Amino acid sequence: MDSIQVPTLPYLSQAQKSVLKKGNVQTVADLLLVPQDLGRRCRISPLEAKSIFNTVCQNNSPQIRSLSDVGDDAEQVFSTGDSYLDGALGGGLRTGMVWEVFGQSAAGKTQMALQLSLFVQIPISMGGLSGSACYITISSNLPTSRLLQIMEAHPQLSPEICNLENISTIKSPTIPILIQILSKILPDLIVAKANDPKSKPVRLVVIDALAELFRSDDKTTTGTLVDRSQNIVEISTLLHSMASKYNLAVLVLNEVTDVFGRDQDETSPGGDLSYKQQSRWFGGGDSVSGESNKEASLGLVWANQVNVRIMFSRTGRRRYLEDSVNSKRRKGVDGASLSGSSNTDTEPDDGPTLIRRMSVIFSSIAPPCSFDYIVTAAGISAVPDDDILSPPERNFLPTQEEARDDEIPATAMGSQVAPLDVGSAEHDAQPETLDTTSAEDEEWENYWNTDSIPEEMYSME
Template identity: 25%
Template sequence: MTLKQLLPPNIYEVIDRAGICTVRQIVILSIWDIKKATNLCIDDILLLKNIVTDNICPISTSGNDLKKINNNQLRISTGCISIDNQLNGGLLKGTITEVYGESASGKTQLALQITLTNWAHGCVYICTEDVFPSKRFEEMKMNLLQFNPKIDYGKNIYVEHITEAKDLMSCINIRLPKLLAQNDLSLIVIDSIAAPFRCESTNYVKRAEDLREIATVLTTLAQEFNLAVLCINQVTASFEDTSSVLPSLGLAWSNMVTTRLMIKKTLKMFDATQLSKTKNQPDTCKQESYVRELLVVFAPHIPNTITQFIITSNGIQNISK
């Protein structure tokens, strides 16, 4: 919008004759400079400045509004309130998040829940160990709070089953970029990143090069298409501490990960009867579940914290501390 359209005709004619014809001049010149050049009264000059600044200044936004906007644009929800709070809103887009833990700790359950939570925004699920757990996916889908049998929750989820490292690299380098260019997706899951490489030969130099290439391509795609990457990793024993485990694949992969999370299965039991009740499950059906802990091992944007949760037929559930 031009100054002639913005300003009252009488004020515009005066400043135009005085040679003040740009927004920049009106903003930069002091009230006394404009008065000296135009002989306008103080009230008219204040009106002039207010009209111009109101139309060129950005809309003010509160810190809380910015936080909500950033969380929606930069993160995707895990489907668990306590984990979302722990991760400051969810998985960070444009980066690689790694989840590691021992067998049966709940890594795949978490990956499935995040996928199911974000099905409407499109997901890629790459399986490298077993086939996609469709039976468990259907069970978790049926227990969604707003489940609608008329909705196809799998229509935006693209599943690939890969067992060899060379096939995984081909998928990530060739097929995945084409899929992302044609579809608006929010999440890539690899379950697990370690499996194709742990059964390879002992050429560790070649393995390190392949892992760096995979991580670089995944990060580039995540930033280009504004999506999150979740990689499930296996564990290996620690030589320094026999009671602890470390994520597999070593430093070559470790240095490429932005956020590292660990899931531990504790020995504590939790009565999940009340939490896991659904329309298909009677109140008398008693369920007990092991308490799991999600630890933030490393993340530059959030503190190292621990959150407890359980896994029921509904999926991952919050528990009170």
Template identity: 30%
Template structure:
């Protein structure tokens, strides 16, 4: 560390060099009294030193409300999203998935959670102007095998789903898709995956999207009722690690989650989502919910006739995608269908 570049008293710079303090981390790891004794400076000089290094650390991270509103700082990700590849779904989410933070997609079986995630894995490869991030994706399977055949179908049908994208770009996606598949059936393997393999791929710039399918499967058989505290610690640890990776590399994290029935009156009162008269809540409880930036819920709705407010050609099985909570979105929902070419919203 070149202390001469800092706005410090020459006496303080000389004391830093004499004490062989080589980094800001060393300064912040020592108390004021320790620094005063080690550097043989007054309390006022030490306080000035601490204020200077603190200002240096937060120099590029503090933004005013006006800067956030106008989005003039290029480091701001307030208005940047990863598209879901469908204008209806993107309108629901005001552009798509936020680049920083954990987004959860919960829902019952056959609700279309995996279909949406696979479509995201293709969308992330598109250029920025088409809602992509020009990079690959990591798909972490914790339960079932990776649906490679379905992915190949989506790749072959992209020209029908993305009519707004030039054919030459779609061809690059078709033959140049870079989706890294990882398998993690237990907590130890998952921990190694996100701390080693995933960190390496992100650091090398090979991926800009992480999909975990599913997060609940890791905890289904690992913990008993009496081990809730240990389970909560694991959830907090994984949440912190995923948040750190997402913030550091500005990479969206999509976690697929399962649902459970709300059987008690307390759970029923807290249930914010109802499915055809039943009451379901996302798995893993409030500890996991506190790790999330945004929670989405998908549901399959089977109607024998035409649904109110839905186009007449959509009279069969529909899905709904619902915003349960998000800091930038109100609770809302839209309809969508899963077709051969992918997930398509219904106006």
């Protein structure tokens, strides 16, 4: 029923079919997914839009199907390239769904998207979908050099099974352009690739990063919030329609906002929980120190549009890992490490590795969970607890350069340690080696040592 073309519907008049065509409503699925925006898209009155919607619903009741008849319409799953991460996500990335990955800058969101753009290309027998990807950027360019590095460094990838030719990219600097891409340009590309026997069908669409479209210097008013909500709903409708119609996965990268005063004003005047208190269950994680101070951008409207929400966090922690994990970290292009990014692990091979945190906030196919991961030359790699080793018998404090790379002062590293982080570099540090003198204390000490005020001034009444 969802794939039935609107021009073939006998119970719609020619005039109704014409206005639906102007609104780019091509199938029954397109029409049923946009009931609120049907009038605006087709430039018709709300009453006429409601009449068309009701007519289609009455004449297209759902039919029960046998699983043997589902065939290619069934959801498909492809690997992320890491078996532990696949298990946490319910087997991998599933088609027909909208996935969201949000987090701080340099947490690894783009690394995840690039990795998936390659793994969707590998054969089905190896965990992929033998498909291609479409990567939509907002303000940046697609980092092709990083794609090549992941392809060369990851043991499951090779130029014979994946390449840059199967990744299409387009930039969308404004909301109207993104809507045009999702409603016209991208569907045409998907159909063209599906009909070309020499091309791989599109199985993954990435938007990097959606929140950048909604940055504005204009004053926030009720009108601007309403406009933003309408744009988010329209974009979400197009994404879900595309994911369902073409059986592909949609990955949307998002940013974070700071959360202040969550422990205050726990209830509203009516006795109900406030939004701040409710948002802790769907807006962010709380598995490590400081993670609860961030939540996903775009608010409640967007939170209701995604099937899976995943949070990436920078922790400032470092751990000693087993050789099996370190070997992944050391593998790069011609032995080179990652370059031009704060994700780089530039420590010696026997040193601790920079750790980040991944949390599945909610998912329709897997339970919430949280675990550590590292960013390597080969992409994202999960770090199970059994890969943690006790540190060597030596003290370790990060250098100022290492602390600056992750934007966390060296003196603050200890405050980022989770209670169960046994085996971390901070856990090994001896208390006497830590300099607890703050810059403010030193400033006041220098002031009083150089005090030139006469003593009689202190005795004046």
